Amino acid sequence: MTATERPIRVALLAGEASGDVLGASLLEALQQRYPHVEFAGIGGPKMLKAGFHSWFDMETLSVMGLFEVLGRLPELLKLRKEVVAKIIDWQPDVFVGIDAPDFNLGVEQRLKDAGITTVHYVSPSVWAWRQKRIFKIDRATDLVLALLPFEKQFYDQHRVACEFVGHPLADEIPLTLAQSDARQRIGLANANQVMAILPGSRGGEVAQLGETFLQTAARLYEERPQLQFVIPAANDKRRQQIETLLEQFPQLPVTVIDGNARDAMAAADVVLLASGTVALEAMLVKRPMVVAYKVHWLTYQIARRMVKVKYASLPNLLADKPLVPEFLQYDMTVDNLAAELGRQLDAPDNRLQHQFEQLHKLIRQDASVRAADAIDVLIKKKRANQIDSKGTSK
Template identity: 85%
Template sequence: MTAGVDRPIRIALLAGEASGDVLGASLLQALKHRYPNAEFAGIGGPKMTQAGFNSWFDMETLSVMGLFEVLGRLPELLKLRKDVVAKIIDWQPDVFVGIDAPDFNLGVERRLKDAGIATVHYVSPSVWAWRQKRIFKIDRATDLVLALLPFEKQFYDNHNVACEFVGHPLADEIPMSLDRAEARQRIGLIDAQEVVAILPGSRGGEVAQLGDTFLQVAQQLQQQRGHLQFVVPAANGKRRQQIETLLENYPQLKVTVIDGNARDAMAAANAVLLASGTVALEAMLVKRPMVVAYKVHWLTYQIAKRMIKVKYASLPNLLADKPLVPEYLQYDMTIENLVTELNRQLDSPSADLQAEFELLHRLIRQDASVRATDAIDVLIKSSQANSPR
C-alpha cells in the first residue's frame, strides 16, 4: 500500500475496550505529530475520538469478557468483524494497528494482511501465559507486534516473530510521584481521613461479576472503620448507571462515584481494591497498595485454569516475577479475604512496596508512543517500497 500523490497517509486503528482507547489516544498523538496530514479511522472510544479519530462503529460492542460470555454474542461479533474488514479494505490504509483485543483483532489482521495491508498488533496477547501456540496465529496475522513489557519480546524472539519492546504509555504519562491531598481535592474528598478506591472493571460483565462483592467488602470495612470513605470511578455512562443501580442496596455506604478519572481516585486512596487488568498496572504506577481480585463465569474459569502457564495474574507481579501484590481469584475472591487484606494494607503501609513500584515504573518508562510510532513508520516505508507503483 502507498499513500501516493493524491491522498495523505491513512492509518486504521481498532481498540476494543477502555484500556485500548487510552493506549490508542496516546499513540494517535504521536502519529499525528509524525504525520500531520494523515487520516485516522476504524474503531475507538471517546479518548481516541477526542484525539482526532474517526470511529466507524461503537467500541462498546467489543467489550466482552471471558470465553463463555463471548458465545452468546458470537454472531454479532462475527458480523462486525466482517463489516470492519470490508470497510478497511475499501478505505485502503497504509497500515492497520490493532490495539489489544486479540481475539477480535487478530482475525481482522489476518484478513487484512492477506489483502496486502501491513498490520501491527499493539500490546502483545498474553501468549507467554496461556495458549502459547497462538504465537503461530500471531505470526500469520501480523507484520509486527509492539510489546509493552520487556519479558514479552524475548518470547517472540525465541519464535522468530517480529516484535519491538516499546514500553508502556502509562509509565510515560504518570509522574513518579502523585500527591494524595491534591488528588483528593480534585475529586471532592478534601476532608477525608482514609479512602479506599474501588475499581470493579470497565466492562459490563466485570461490574456484574465483581461489583456486588466489592460493595459488600466496602460495607464491612466501613462498619469496622467508621471514618473510612470510598470512591468508585465509572469508566463511562453505562458503567455509572450500572454502579449506581448496585449502590441502591447500600444506602449507608459513604461512597463517591465519579466519571472516569480512575487515576485521581487511586492517587487519593490509602488502598485500592480493583479488578485484575491494566488498572493494576496503573495502581502500581500511582504507587498505591492494592488488592487484586477477579472472577469469571465458572466454565470460563475451568477452561482457563488448565491453560495458564504463569504463576501470577496481575501485571505488577508478572513484571516483578514475585508476589508484590495480593491476588484473590475466583473462589478465593471472598468478602472475608478481601476485607482482611485491605485492613492489613490500611494498617501497615509498606515503604518497601513503594520502592519496588518505583523500580518497575522506571523499567517500562520508555517513551512508548514515540517508539511505537518509529516502528510503525519503518513498516509503512517498507510497505510502500515493496508495493507496485
C-alpha cells in the same frame, strides 16, 4: 491522486477502555510525524477526541470471558466481516489492532491476506497461556508492539517480529503523585482514610465483581467509620450500573466520579481493583492494592488448565514475585478481601513504594513515540514498495 500521493491513512481497532487510552496516545505521536494523517476504524472517546473517526461503537466489543463471547458470537462475526470490508475498501497504509486479540487477530489475518500491513499493539498473553497462538500471531501480523520486556523475550525465542516499546502509562504518570492534591481534585480533601474501588470498565466485570466489592466495603466501613470510598465510572453505562448496585448499600459514604481512575487511586490509602491494566496503573501511582477477579465458572475451568504463569496481575508478573495480593475466582470472598484490605490500611508496607518505582522506571520508555517510530518504518517500506512496483510495471 495515487496511493503514494494521498495523506497517510492508519486504520485502528480498540475494543475497550484501556485500548482507547493507548490508541489516543499513539494517534498523537503519529500526528507529530504526519500532520495530515487520516485515522478510522473502531475507537473510544479518547481516540475520538484525538481526531479519530469510529465506524462502530467500541462498547460492542467489550465482552469478557470465553463463555460470555459465545452468546454474542454471531453479532461479533458479523461486525468483524463488516469492519474488514470497510478497511479493505479504505486501503490504509497500515492497520493497528490494539489489544482485543480474539477479535483483532482475525481481522489482522484477513487484512494481511488482502495485502494490508498489520500491526498488533499490546501482545496477547501468549507467554501465559495458549502458547501455540504465537504461530497464528506470526501469520496475522507484520509486527507486534509489546509493552513489557519479558514479552519480547518470548517472541524473540520464536523468531516472530516484535518491538518492546514500553508502556504509555509509565510515561504519562509522574514518578510521584501527591495524595493530597488528588483528594482535592475529586472532592475528598477532608477525608481521613480513602479506599478506591475499581470493579472494571466492562459491564460484565462490574456485574461479576461489583456486589462483592461493595459488600467488602460495607464490612470495612462497619469496622472503620472514618473510611470513605471513591469509585470511578468508566463511562455513562458503567455509572448507571454502579449506582444501581449502590442502592443496596445506602449507608456507604461513596463518591462516584466520571472516569479519572488515576486520581481516585492516587487519593486512596488502599485500592480494591479488578485484575487488568488498572493494576499496572495502581502500581504506577504507587498505591497499595488488592487484586481480585472472577469470571463465569466454565470460563474459569477452561482457563485454569491452560494458564502457564504463577501470577495474574501485572505488578507481580513484572517483579516475578508476589508484590500484591491476588484473590481469584473462589478466593474472591468478602472475608478474604476485607481481611487483606484491613491489614493494608492498618499496617501499610512502606517497601512497596520503592519496588513500584523501580518497575515504573523499567517500563518508562516513551512508548507511544517508539510505537509510532516502528509504524513509521512499516509505512515508509510500504510506500517505497508501491513506488517500486509502479516503476517495475512500466
